[in-house]
Amino acid sequence: MNSLQALWAAGSIAVIGATERPGAMGRLPIDYLQKYGYQGFIAPVNPKGGEVLGLRVFPSMASIERPVDLALVMVPAAAVLEAVTDCAQAGTSVCIVMSSGFAETGAAGASVQAELVRVARAHGMRLVGPNCIGAVGGPARVLATFSPVFSSTTTPIPAGNIALVSQSGALGFGALSLGIERGVPIGIAVTTGNEADVTAVDVAVQLVSDPTVDAVLIYIESLGEINSLAHAAALKPIAVVKAGRSEAGAKAAASHTGALASADKVVDAALRQAGIARVADIDALLDAGALFATGARMPGRRIGIVTTSGGSGILAADAIAACGMQIAELDDATIVELSAVVPSYGNATNPVDVTAAVMAEPGLFERCVDRLAADPGVDAIVACFAVLVGDDVTRIARALGAVRTRTGLPVVAVRTGAASLAPEGAALLAANGVPVYPTPERAVAALQALSATSMRRDREVIAGPLAPAPGAGASEKQVKVILADAGLPVPSSELIGSVAAAVDAVSRFGGVAVFKAVVPGLVHKSDAGGVVLGVTAETAAEVFTRLSALGGQVLAERFVRGGVEAIVGITASALGPVLTVGVGGVLTEIVADAAVRLLPVDEIDVREMIAETALAPMLAGARGAAPADIDALVRAVGRVADCTREWPTGFERDINPITVLADGCWILDAMYFGASTGDQLQQAGRH
């Protein structure tokens, strides 16, 4: 057994801190293991000895004299290090520390927590927690928890093909309990708490390789790595609730792109690129799980709607439009056939409204669902029947199940009404692979999650020649030379050292040029008056003298007129280098709608990024202007990301603006600076 598998497949479990005292936490796991029929070996451990619930108590892990797959540490914080050491030395595979009082309390606790990890790693033991509520489930019926959920006589043993991993213990078991109530087949649940050693991502990676698990639901508060989770998501659908959105915006930014690429936006992009569904809340997480459990995939976004209630159909359409899914456009043939069966006071286009006529005309709903499913433009079906009861529901449930089975399309039902109106309805639908939701919005959100996990694609990442990294503190001119040598479009320029050279340069650039002050630490050159466009032979001397007075060098550059200005940035993040593309120039902060992606990206990514921002309408040619050369921008962005890919992390690349003309684009400004330099720049007077 892989060691983490012990969390749901342990053949032997020790409970350190076991006690006979009713109500004590150290008694609960033993109580639960017995109550739910765990078939393995249970070893209560307590130096006081005696018996717990009829089982002999071992004074220590060493005294058990057989390997233990899983040890639960349930002693006060002060005694945890000794207990963990005892487990590690006894060769335990996995140790769950449920006790609180570690990194979450401050530096002293963090220090002890680090020592726990050191001891565990020294002996090859994995450590889950501390400050968690354990794990439950699996065919072995592992009840390695003190959660009160299992003190209730109404809670069944978790069973099903979905797994749940939660960094939060209480919320994780709460979600499990809610999932059980709603019929979401969660068979395994693991909580990871402080994640001193084992993270929720580690557990998810192990879970997707388990044959009893078909999909994984995750609640996390921090996402420190994405690559292994992305590999897991390539195997089985994963949905995530990532908490802490609101704090993300508070992080101070060291450059334009850093400021735009807020941490939460990076998380969004990382999950999306990995084909992982990010969902809004625990309701949506469980809703996605119910759909994942059916085994359906949805490599498309086009949704067909059949409804008995016009209102539900409109709400479904609103929800589809709001979340970026598509209302399927039906074939003419489909509409003709639907028109023949749908009442005149209904609607034979999508959303298809069969009206309350279904109550009088059995079979109407089924015929419409069948016809919709046969349309090649439909990737999934939402079936809304608000208040049908009894046989009407049974018949529809069978019909939806038949379509699901025959076509393989995802089919979800919306039943806005009490379950008691057709008590067997939900179960029958679930048995037929059709999850049921109370509102159209929730059904559509579940399909969106499924689609997000089904539309992952492999990227054809260009890997062209590398450009050499500039030295720390490289000037605009130096960075531009490197980019130009890498094949990027940079207007010719030269540093000028005298009035005569200034006049000379203007002439060489065709009679008009741009002059820029090149002053270390001056980031917003334009705002400081350090950029002068349209310098002519007449004004060259005056402008040169003025810019020289700013304290640095002066760069003369060929003048590129007009165009749509974009920003392209590459910054570091906890999840890897982040590419930012957005509206550039002086609009950058006003528009502030840059798109971000983790690197590497391919051309499709870059086109999607442009489409997400206000660049799209600007490039398309607002107000009758000629369209700009979007292909040139896409190539340039891809090449920047590609040729700088091995530049040191921690140094930001900030190209702003790159101006896009009707034919081609030009990098007008480029900066390269380390994060610490950026901080200094900020202190030196940046906004």
Place this chain on the structure above:
Amino acid sequence: MNSLQALWAAGSIAVIGATERPGAMGRLPIDYLQKYGYQGFIAPVNPKGGEVLGLRVFPSMASIERPVDLALVMVPAAAVLEAVTDCAQAGTSVCIVMSSGFAETGAAGASVQAELVRVARAHGMRLVGPNCIGAVGGPARVLATFSPVFSSTTTPIPAGNIALVSQSGALGFGALSLGIERGVPIGIAVTTGNEADVTAVDVAVQLVSDPTVDAVLIYIESLGEINSLAHAAALKPIAVVKAGRSEAGAKAAASHTGALASADKVVDAALRQAGIARVADIDALLDAGALFATGARMPGRRIGIVTTSGGSGILAADAIAACGMQIAELDDATIVELSAVVPSYGNATNPVDVTAAVMAEPGLFERCVDRLAADPGVDAIVACFAVLVGDDVTRIARALGAVRTRTGLPVVAVRTGAASLAPEGAALLAANGVPVYPTPERAVAALQALSATSMRRDREVIAGPLAPAPGAGASEKQVKVILADAGLPVPSSELIGSVAAAVDAVSRFGGVAVFKAVVPGLVHKSDAGGVVLGVTAETAAEVFTRLSALGGQVLAERFVRGGVEAIVGITASALGPVLTVGVGGVLTEIVADAAVRLLPVDEIDVREMIAETALAPMLAGARGAAPADIDALVRAVGRVADCTREWPTGFERDINPITVLADGCWILDAMYFGASTGDQLQQAGRH
């Protein structure tokens, strides 16, 4: 009895199309009325006579020979006009036409529907429907519906202090059924269908004057009037699901402001200004109803959180930040006192995390809730206890109820876990005035709805002197003269007719001026090269000649340099004149985040509008620029809205840009045109 009251208080009900045949729609209302114990007089009507469910059948309404409060028309569409006429002539108060086959089927159906209304109005009868599913509830136990919800033995009689009105019949009864299942005390439900005569708004207005109703929930697909609903909302809380968001954006626009003020955005603004909560879906509508039912009000946005699960606390904080509510900042004294009781591994600031320690330490949760409620910075409390069971829940339920009663603060509970873990929990909480939600997001959304209905304010609308309306086809110059005469800041300008006058004008304006082509139908002057800034004595002749060639007059104007450009527009909408404020000039379409409000507005509204848009950071002085004179802009916007308030509707006012300087602001362009003119302009090449 006011006639619409008959929908929930009828003393006599006739069912036209009554039949004994089991399963037939015409039998169901009689069945339901008897089953649920209606105490009034039931009159089955059918020319065939006989008996239905033991009641004598009348051949016609006239034959009943006593006044009927409420008649249900359940005959085929072709027979409806005759039935309605029969009702009207017999002096019926309200007639509900449930039959389908009218306006929803096309022009012929619409024509018959109009005839129904004509007949009803001629006799002073109100007509509900057609194409609806009737009404239920009230102390009289009116079951005027064929909804299958009441065919189930599990559906209790609707009871409670909340009323539900739904334009959609099936969705309305579905929501009612779901609400009953969830314990939302809906005592009255009315569906309005095609709304030929009576609208959902009419019903809501009647409902708020009913003493048994404390709040109203509404599902609507069209909102044609807002004023009477606003008056109703001033009396009792109202929450609305408005469907059809996604179609709104498709409406073609005739001017910048028309394009930005999409119909759905206007609905949003109208509801918000009226103090009506617009909620996302039926879940949120019922969630709001559960909170409204407690009688709580929330004239603030600051939410205190107490949680047993750190994860739930973070999710609550995220939800609060995402929806514009505020995470309460606690007093130092509160934090000191909380620190004394919250475990070190918890959190004594907001969100207050008491951790699973509550299981071992009864009273901890209560103490924290008490302390939080005593903080003057807290407007409402969210209490999250994910997976507590049994006595723990009972104790907390009592404590929350006590705080609710003692302080009057809204208190909501989040219980992410199966109801079966503490079956009495939800009922006990509800009895104590504390609604329970499964996720923090839904609890926060309910508080947001309550806050929206509690923060309505009366506007101190300025009503200064009116400006005369320009004639149709008025030129920029003419509109500007009117605005200047109304006290608005307009740069001096003059029409020039010759090269000599052009040179002269530049000199009078201080050596530099703006020249503009004044060409009827030319809306985007700048794009067409019709605006030239910085005209000097040297260039005046050339510019004048060039602009003259565009085919109209040339206007010379004092040159106002720099500033932040805003757009101010007033357009017509189905709900009344709409004010738009946003980023102006060439950025208008790129930024596209204008704020809208129905007129009239006051200064607070205008400041809020500015704060909602990218104007706010621009006016504050981006990148170290001096702050612009926001007060001047606020005054100008208010004055524009005020002095044009009696200008003909259907004519748009479009001021773009008004430029805001460090001291004062100036209207640089102003247009006035009728909608039809706008259409022509659009056809003439505007995008």
